[in-house]
Structure formats: structure tokens, C-alpha cells
Amino acid sequence: MLPLGKQLILFDGGMGSELERRGLEGIPEELNITHAGEIRAIHRAYAEAGADIITANSFGLNAVKYRGKYSIAELARAAVENARAAGKEVFFDVGPTGALLAPVGTLSFDEAYKAFAEIARLTSDMVGGYIVETFSDLYELKACVLALKEHSDKPVYATVTFDSTARTLTGSTPEIVAELLEGLGVDALGVNCSLGPQELLPIVERLLAATDLPVIVQPNCGLPKLREGRTCYDLTEDEFESWMRRFVGMGVAVVGGCCGTTPAYIRRLAPLRGRPVPARCIKKGTVVCSATQRLVIEDVRICGERLNPTGKKALKEALLAENYDYLVSEAIRQQDAGADLLDLNVGIPKIDEPAVMRRAVTAVQEYVDLPLQIDSSSPAAIEAGVRYYNGVPLVNSVNGEEEVMARVFPVVKKYGAVVLGLTMDKNGVPRTAEERFAIAKRIVERAEQYGIPRRRVMIDTLVLTASAEQPLVMETVKALSLVRTLGVKTALGVSNVSFGLPNRPLLNKTFLTMAMTCGLNMPILNPLDGEMTGAVKAFAVLADTDAGAEKYIGAYRDFTPAQLAAPAAGKPAASEAPTDLYGCVRRGVRQGVREAAERELAEKAPLDVVNDVLVRALEEVGALYEKGVLFLPQLIASAEAAKEAFAVVGEHMPKNAAGKGTVVVATVHGDVHDIGKNIVKVVAQSYGFEVVDLGKDVPKEKVVEAALRIRPLAVGLSALMTTTVASMEETIRALREAGCTAKIFVGGAVLTAEIAREIGADCYTANALGFVKALESL
Amino acid sequence: MNFSELKKSALSYLGFYGKPTEETLALMDGAVEEALALSHFRAEGKIFSSPLPFLCEEPYRSFLAGCSQYALVVMTLGSEAERRIRALFLSDPVRAVVLDACASALVEAQGDAWEERFGEERTFRFCPGYGGSDVKDVRYIFEALRPEKTLGVQLLESGLMVPQKSMAGVVGIGKKRARSCGACMLRETCRFLKEGTRCYRSGNN
Numbered sequence: 001m002l003p004l005g006k007q008l009i010l011f012d013g014g015m016g017s018e019l020e021r022r023g024l025e026g027i028p029e030e031l032n033i034t035h036a037g038e039i040r041a042i043h044r045a046y047a048e049a050g051a052d053i054i055t056a057n058s059f060g061l062n063a064v065k066y067r068g069k070y071s072i073a074e075l076a077r078a079a080v081e082n083a084r085a086a087g088k089e090v091f092f093d094v095g096p097t098g099a100l101l102a103p104v105g106t107l108s109f110d111e112a113y114k115a116f117a118e119i120a121r122l123t124s125d126m127v128g129g130y131i132v133e134t135f136s137d138l139y140e141l142k143a144c145v146l147a148l149k150e151h152s153d154k155p156v157y158a159t160v161t162f163d164s165t166a167r168t169l170t171g172s173t174p175e176i177v178a179e180l181l182e183g184l185g186v187d188a189l190g191v192n193c194s195l196g197p198q199e200l201l202p203i204v205e206r207l208l209a210a211t212d213l214p215v216i217v218q219p220n221c222g223l224p225k226l227r228e229g230r231t232c233y234d235l236t237e238d239e240f241e242s243w244m245r246r247f248v249g250m251g252v253a254v255v256g257g258c259c260g261t262t263p264a265y266i267r268r269l270a271p272l273r274g275r276p277v278p279a280r281c282i283k284k285g286t287v288v289c290s291a292t293q294r295l296v297i298e299d300v301r302i303c304g305e306r307l308n309p310t311g312k313k314a315l316k317e318a319l320l321a322e323n324y325d326y327l328v329s330e331a332i333r334q335q336d337a338g339a340d341l342l343d344l345n346v347g348i349p350k351i352d353e354p355a356v357m358r359r360a361v362t363a364v365q366e367y368v369d370l371p372l373q374i375d376s377s378s379p380a381a382i383e384a385g386v387r388y389y390n391g392v393p394l395v396n397s398v399n400g401e402e403e404v405m406a407r408v409f410p411v412v413k414k415y416g417a418v419v420l421g422l423t424m425d426k427n428g429v430p431r432t433a434e435e436r437f438a439i440a441k442r443i444v445e446r447a448e449q450y451g452i453p454r455r456r457v458m459i460d461t462l463v464l465t466a467s468a469e470q471p472l473v474m475e476t477v478k479a480l481s482l483v484r485t486l487g488v489k490t491a492l493g494v495s496n497v498s499f500g501l502p503n504r505p506l507l508n509k510t511f512l513t514m515a516m517t518c519g520l521n522m523p524i525l526n527p528l529d530g531e532m533t534g535a536v537k538a539f540a541v542l543a544d545t546d547a548g549a550e551k552y553i554g555a556y557r558d559f560t561p562a563q564l565a566a567p568a569a570g571k572p573a574a575s576e577a578p579t580d581l582y583g584c585v586r587r588g589v590r591q592g593v594r595e596a597a598e599r600e601l602a603e604k605a606p607l608d609v610v611n612d613v614l615v616r617a618l619e620e621v622g623a624l625y626e627k628g629v630l631f632l633p634q635l636i637a638s639a640e641a642a643k644e645a646f647a648v649v650g651e652h653m654p655k656n657a658a659g660k661g662t663v664v665v666a667t668v669h670g671d672v673h674d675i676g677k678n679i680v681k682v683v684a685q686s687y688g689f690e691v692v693d694l695g696k697d698v699p700k701e702k703v704v705e706a707a708l709r710i711r712p713l714a715v716g717l718s719a720l721m722t723t724t725v726a727s728m729e730e731t732i733r734a735l736r737e738a739g740c741t742a743k744i745f746v747g748g749a750v751l752t753a754e755i756a757r758e759i760g761a762d763c764y765t766a767n768a769l770g771f772v773k774a775l776e777s778l
Numbered sequence: 779m780n781f782s783e784l785k786k787s788a789l790s791y792l793g794f795y796g797k798p799t800e801e802t803l804a805l806m807d808g809a810v811e812e813a814l815a816l817s818h819f820r821a822e823g824k825i826f827s828s829p830l831p832f833l834c835e836e837p838y839r840s841f842l843a844g845c846s847q848y849a850l851v852v853m854t855l856g857s858e859a860e861r862r863i864r865a866l867f868l869s870d871p872v873r874a875v876v877l878d879a880c881a882s883a884l885v886e887a888q889g890d891a892w893e894e895r896f897g898e899e900r901t902f903r904f905c906p907g908y909g910g911s912d913v914k915d916v917r918y919i920f921e922a923l924r925p926e927k928t929l930g931v932q933l934l935e936s937g938l939m940v941p942q943k944s945m946a947g948v949v950g951i952g953k954k955r956a957r958s959c960g961a962c963m964l965r966e967t968c969r970f971l972k973e974g975t976r977c978y979r980s981g982n983n
Contacts, residue, residue, distance in 0.1 A: 670936030
């Protein structure tokens with residue numbers, strides 16, 4: 001085989017379209033057994049045309065996609081044997097499962113991984129390598145490449161499809177795909193299918209600029225066109241050849257064809273075989289990414305610090321209860337406040353940290369597309385976070401201790417993550433900047449020995465509190481400048497500096513400014529603190545990185561000094577805004593609820609505030625909703641205002657009086673309409689019930705498991721569609737059979753009291769208020 | 779894109795009927811625009827002359843009566859809007875339901891506009907689930923169009939499509955036919971009808 005990346009390698013062309021052209025119908029993979037002769041003829045034609053690598057006819061062969069009468073093993077063997085008959089190097093073709101991964105679809109990362117791992121186990125001894133192709137979801141691509149790399153030592157080439165906006169179907173750009181694949185250690189990467197060569201040109205340019213690795217291009221034979229119900233591709237051989245020559249000239253290292261290309265097209269490329277591939281020199285900075293956002297750590301980037309239970313009681317409780325909604329809402333708030341990436345730490349005593357980290361990562365990435373920093377002192381938790389992260393994360397952290405580096409660097413290397421190194425070792429934090437620099441240097445060099453390039457290392461020179469170690473504050477700042485000479489980016493948890501001193505925000509802001517001046521790239525701070533994020537924006541103007549002060553002006557165009565003193569007026573107009581608690585809830589105005597609740601609590605006992613004010617207001621809202629005077633959004637707005645008020649009241653309640661009991665709610669399997677269920681949740685919480693929300697499309701097993709574990713007062717099931725009432729009935733039956741004693745409530749647009757009885761529910765309620773009333777009567 | 783029409787549709791999805799007040803309209807501020815910014819509308823369609831087996835059954839048969847051809851269509855707003863809506867349910871549920879309704883209105887409207895390629899003489903888009911048909915018939919449309927790869931729309935075993943803001947249906951060609959309340963199961967109790975309005979947008983579609 002020709003040396004990859006040095007001399008041009010030629011792949012074969014389309015298989016599916018070739019089968020269609022030759023009139024071979026049925027499941028393509030089964031043709032390996034039923035029509036072995038014809039399949040071998042196609043492979044031979046490509047070999048004779050000059051292809052160096054023959055792709056086995058195995059695109060749809062995985063346990064998720066293939067449902068037929070043969071075993072995966074026998075089809076895989078037949079596919080490889082057919083390809084081998086052409087006498088060339090054989091690569092196994094690995095296509096996607098065809099199912100969408102959660103959260104959009106229902107296939108889990110682990111299920112996808114398992115399907116691809118099976119392929120690798122079955123074929124590793126038979127093939128020369130793998131061509132992973134036509135993937136359009138970064139997460140599935142990650143599952144696939146990991147499965148292949150963990151079960152085979154054969155080369156892995158991976159190609160992805162993009163649409164005309166240069167995004168995959170799930171929104172990843174060529175740069176993001178390249179960063180992920182390069183990190184996972186594939187041998188070559190590129191693009192296939194999707195479009196014709198002309199439309200692929202900008203994507204190929206971007207891929208070549210985004211990676212040092214050899215780039216593969218296997219285009220369709222032009223854009224697909226429908227003619228009389230059949231798909232046609234109409235680029236001529238001349239046109240195809242001329243485009244492919246252009247790609248080769250640009251630096252592409254491996255070419256071939258996808259849909260619509262035939263041996264005749266591949267023959268036209270044969271003269272290019274073995275041609276030297278021009279060397280490329282790609283300079284890339286420190287890059288982290290989510291599935292849809294790529295962040296270059298340069299100038300100053302804000303890392304949100306709030307997803308960390310240290311010193312945060314509410315988050316601690318939420319993590320113990322595995323209530324990821326709270327974690328996610330904190331993530332969303334930080335995103336909305338302008339964070340560039342988010343630190344995620346779930347370290348509290350007595351929890352299964354790797355398991356919680358995995359679920360936390362999965363939950364946060366479902367809602368927030370900022371890159372994450374996986375933060376843990378446990379290498380197992382780090383690996384869990386990094387593995388299930390849909391992107392390239394930052395890992396926080398290693399330090400100068402050899403044992404720590406030996407545990408963490410292999411994980412960082414394997415997943416291609418970026419790592420944050422702390423300038424300390426077993427002797428603690430050194431006093432001088434020079435000593436910290438020495439540790440940084442050790443970390444960077446050791447990382448390189450593990451194959452982690454400098455661009456994937458960042459250094460934190462560690463902040464000590466000014467109250468305890470006043471002379472050392474400047475050492476931290478000085479160390480930043482020194483560390484920058486190593487060619488790495490820097491980070492600091494800035495708010496540590498002010499512990500134990502008054503007016504902490506002033507110290508934090510001043511220190512942040514000092515540190516940025518000395519080269520701090522990534523302050524880890526609270527993005528909800530407008531003074532801190534403001535300092536970053538102001539610094540960008542003064543350091544000439546915000547050209548024309550455009551972003552600063554955008555942020556402060558409407559600034560008036562009064563804003564410092566008084567919060568901006570919200571809807572409705574300030575003059576009409578209610579100021580009493582009843583009015584706030586009745587009108588659904590959240591702003592001022594806290595103050596109004598505090599005023600009520602100054603005069604009344606907490607339970608009286610609940611009964612006399614909140615419940616009354618919610619009842620009025622409910623009655624107006626039933627009359628059709630108020631509508632869904634207004635009902636929810638009131639429920640939200642009430643929820644905030646209940647939180648304030650809860651702080652004043654004696655501990656044992658706060659909770660009325662727990663209910664489990666879920667939208668049943670097969671149904672994703674969860675608006676109604678969400679309203680029930682908010683309203684029930686407002687009335688003081690603890691609500692465990694299992695989400696939507698929930699399998700009955702999960703409902704049963706939660707009901708038995710939590711032993712709630714009631715289980716509330718929701719369904720919107722006639723088709724999912726059956727699923728509701730099955731869930732109820734499963735609950736009864738499992739011995740669940742909780743009352744089963746049902747609700748949803750298609751249900752009536754009569755249907756509820758028929759399917760075995762204890763109670764039907766027409767709306768959220770009815771639900772709460774029925775709960776209270778238990 | 780007619781914003782005020784979209785707002786009206788979204789409001790009807792939220793259960794407003796009659797004439798919206800200023801307060802209800804204020805709820806919609808910027809939501810249609812946000813839905814549009816989050817929208818990645820993609821559609822796929824294929825014209826057929828002879829009916830697939832499921833279209834020979836009622837209610838499809840009557841629906842397509844008099845049409846010379848028909849098109850199967852699948853369309854989606856993509857997953858970005860959905861992700862934003864889900865996130866809003868955690869941080870701002872009011873905004874979430876409003877945006878949810880706007881996104882639904884938008885995919886309907888963009889779908890209608892896209893279907894103009896089938897000519898003036900066409901029916902509205904009849905989707906499995908309408909008029910007593912089985913939601914699960916969507917699978918036949920998926921088998922014919924395979925939108926998984928081209929649009930990124932997936933059909934779950936339960937018959938649901940993901941992303942959720944997706945539609946699959948059939949458009950009759952060669953005959954005009956507008957939506958009507960005739961076959962609706964809510965006709966007897968419909969608040970919209972009592973107010974002299976409809977829950978869907980008027981006109982051909």
C-alpha cells in the first residue's frame with residue numbers, strides 16, 4: 001500500500017448506486033451471500049480501474065440497522081471475502097446506525113458504541129482498515145471511532161457528510177469534525193457523499209485548513225436529481241476528473257467516489273495514484289468544542305464557575321437527588337450571561353461521581369451548546385465526563401505530581417481533550433513565580449511525552465487569598481507572564497483572591513484586570529456578576545482586541561448610570577406593575593416577587609402566606625383559565641411567579657412543614673408532548689409538593705423503577721395522543737404488577753375520566769389545578 | 779413571511795381565540811423572529827402518479843379523489859429550535875410555550891410556501907392523523923422518501939418524528955382543496971368556530 005499522506009491513494013467508487021445500476025435489489029448487505037458473484041464483479045471492476053483500496057459492501061451492517069435473516073458475523077465475513085477476491089487492500093465500510101442518538105432520538109451512546117464494537121471484533125483480523133463514512137451526527141461518529149479504536153488496531157479513516165451550509169445534520173462544522181476526529185486519533189479524515197465536488201469545494205478547503213491529518217474526499221457524482229422516481233447523478237467523467245485533480249492539487253491525500261460514481265470514473269483518477277501529496281503546515285491554537293460551537297482560547301474567554309457544588313447548598317442537594325434540571329438551568333443562565341465555556345464539577349462525598357458526571361454531562365449538553373470543562377479530582381469521573389461529552393472538552397485538572405499526570409494524561413490523550421495543569425505538586429503551591437513556572441514546564445513537557453501537544457495544554461498559576469498570603473498575589477500574576485513563554489494559554493480561578501475581605505467584588509475585579517494585563521486567557525468566574533464580565537469587555541477595548549470597540553458598544557449602547565442603582569423595569573409597564581404578592585402571582589409577574597413575599601412574611605406566618613395569598617391567587621388564575629379569560633402562557637407565568645414565591649416562603653418554613661410529599665411525573669413512552677406534564681410539575685411544586693420529573697417518552701421500566709425507589713404519594717402519567725394511551729395503559733399495568741402502591745393519576749388532551757377508568761388509573765384530572773387538588777385529598 | 783399571520787396561528791395554538799388583546803400580543807414580542815432565526819427549514823418531496831397502497835384506503839382515497847397526481851412530502855424546522863425550546867422550559871417556561879407555538883406555526887407556513895412548487899391547483903397538506911387516519915401511516919411516507927439521510931428526520935417506532943417540528947403528508951395535485959372543519963372531531967365544541975374563526979390559517983392552505 002502507498003504511504004498515507006505522502007502519496008495519493010485511490011479508493012473505489014459508489015456501491016449502492018452501482019447495485020441499482022446493475023439491477024440488484026434487496027438489502028445490499030445480504031447480496032454478499034445471495035449474489036456473491038455480482039458483488040465480486042463490482043469489486044473487481046473497481047480494482048481493474050485502479051483503486052488501491054476496495055471497500056467491502058457492508059455500509060448498513062450493524063446490529064441497530066440490519067434486521068434480517070442472516071447473522072452479522074456471516075454477512076461481515078461474506079462482505080470481506082467478496083472484497084478480497086479483487087486482490088487489493090480491503091477496508092470494511094462502516095456506516096451509521098440510521099437511528100438518531102438521544103436526546104434528539106432514542107438510541108443511547110452506549111447502544112451505538114456496542115453495535116460498532118461488534119463490527120470491530122468480528123472483522124479486525126480480516127481487514128486492512130476501516131472506512132467510517134456518511135456520518136452526519138458527531139456523537140454517533142464519536143461512538144463509532146471509539147468502538148473501532150478500542151477493539152482493533154487497524155487504521156481508521158473517517159468521512160462525514162455536510163449539507164450546502166457546510167454543517168452536518170446535527171450542526172457540526174468541518175472544523176469541529178476535524179478537531180474531534182484528530183483528537184480521537186483517526187488516521188485520515190474527510191468528507192463523502194452529501195454533495196457533488198463543486199459544492200464540496202469550500203468544505204474541502206476548510207478541512208484542509210483545519211487538520212494536519214491526511215484528508216479524504218469521496219464526492220457524489222454531482223447533486224442527486226430525481227427523474228421518474230429514480231435518483232440520478234449527472235456529472236460527466238471529464239468534469240469529475242477535473243474536479244478531483246483540483247482537490248489533489250489543494251493537498252487532498254485520498255480520493256474516491258460516492259453515489260453515482262462507477263468504475264469508469266475511478267479509472268479516470270488512476271493516473272493520479274502515487275502522486276506526491278503536498279505538505280501542509282497548519283497552525284492551530286488551543287481549541288475546545290461542543291457539537292455545534294468551536295471556541296479558540298485566545299485573548300480572554302470566560303469560563304463559568306457555577307456548576308460546582310462547593311459552597312452551594314442548593315446545587316449539592318440537587319446533585320444528591322439527581323435533579324439535573326437545576327444544574328441545567330444554572331448552565332443556561334451562565335450561557336445567557338455571556339460565558340464562553342462552562343466548568344462542570346459534581347464532586348460531593350458519598351456519590352458515585354463517575355456515574356453522576358456522565359449523567360450531568362449528558363443533561364447539560366442536551367440544552368447548552370457551550371463547550372464544557374470537565375472538572376474532577378477523580379480520573380474515573382474525568383474519563384466518564386470526557387467519554388460521554390459530545391465534543392472536545394477541557395479537562396480540569398492535573399498538577400505537577402507524577403502520579404496524577406500518569407493517571408490523567410492517558411485519558412486526555414485518548415480522547416483528544418485539552419488539559420488544564422495546576423502549578424502545584426505534592427509540596428503544595430510554591431511561593432515564587434519562578435517555582436510555579438518550573439512546575440508548568442514539567443507539566444507541558446510530560447504532556448508532550450504522552451503525545452499531547454502544547455496547544456492542548458493550559459496552565460493555571462493558582463490564586464491564593466490576599467487575606468492570608470498577601471505578598472503572593474503578585475507572584476501569581478508574574479507567573480502568568482512566565483508561563484506564556486512556554487507557548488500555552490493560561491487560566492485562573494480569580495474570585496479566590498478576595499476570601500475573608502470586605503467588598504469582595506472590588507478586589508475580584510481589580511485582580512482580574514491585573515491578571516488580564518499579564519496574559520490571563522481564561523478567567524474562571526461567575527458570569528452572572530456583570531461587573532466581572534464588564535471588566536472583560538472593557539479590557540478587550542483597552543487591549544485592542546475588540547476592534548472598533550464594537551462588542552463593548554453593543555453591550556453598553558443604552559447604558560445610563562441609573563442602571564447601576566435601579567434594576568431595569570420589566571413587563572408590564574412599570575406604572576402598572578403589581579407590587580403585592582397576590583397581584584404578582586395573579587398577573588404572572590416574576591419581577592418583585594421575592595420582595596413582595598418577604599413583605600408578606602414580615603407580617604404573616606409562612607403557612608398563612610401560602611393559604612391566604614398564594615393558593616388564593618392561583619385559584620383565581622385557575623378559574624379564569626377555565627373560563628377562557630386567561631390562556632396557557634399566562635397560567636404558566638402565574639405558576640412561575642408562584643414557584644418563586646414558594647421558594648422564598650420555603651426558606652422561612654420550619655423544616656418538617658415544607659414538603660407535602662413526593663410525586664413522580666412522566667410523559668409516557670412514545671409521546672414527546674410534555675407541555676402539560678411540565679405545567680403539572682410547576683404547579684405541584686408551587687403547592688409544596690416535591691416533584692421527580694422523569695421527562696418525556698419514558699419507558700415503563702423507568703417509571704416502575706422510580707416508583708419503587710422513591711415510593712411517592714402518586715405517579716402522574718401524561719399522554720397527548722390517542723396512539724400513546726395504549727402505552728399509558730401498559731405503564732399502569734407494569735406499575736400494578738410491580739406492586740406499586742402509589743395512586744396513579746393520568747391526564748392529557750385525549751383522556752377522559754372514562755378512558756382513565758378503562759386503562760386502570762386511579763384518578764383523572766383535567767388540568768394542573770385538578771391534579772393538585774386530587775393530590776391534597778389523598 | 780407574513781409575521782402577523784404567523785402570530786395569529788401561534789396564538790391559536792396557544793388556545794387564544796377571538797381578537798387578541800394588546801396584552802396577549804405582547805407575549806409574542808420577538809418570538810416569531812426568534813423562531814425564524816432558529817429555523818433550518820428543509821423539505822423533501824416526490825411526485826407520484828399511481829397511488830401507493832395506503833392511499834387507496836379511506837380517508838386518503840376521498841381526499842385525493844379528482845387529483846391527477848400527488849406528492850408525498852416531509853419537512854422539518856431542524857433541531858435547533860427544539861433545543862432552544864427545551865432549554866427555555868427550564869429557564870423561562872412562558873417564553874418556551876410561546877416559542878413552541880411560533881415554531882409550529884412557522885413550519886406550517888414554510889411548508890405551505892414550499893409546496894407552491896406543486897402549482898396553484900393543489901390540495902392542502904393532509905398528514906396521517908388527520909380525519910381519522912392513522913398517525914402510524916407516516917411510515918409509508920418515510921419508506922418512499924427516506925428523509926433520514928437527506929433531512930435528518932427520524933421516525934421513532936412509536937410513530938413520532940424527531941425533530942418534533944417536522945411534518946409528513948400528502949398533497950394532491952390537479953385540484954384545489956382547502957382545509958375545512960368538516961371532519962374535525964372537535965367541531966361540536968370548538969371555541970374558534972363559536973367565535974366565527976378557525977384554528978388554522980385561511981386561504982388555499
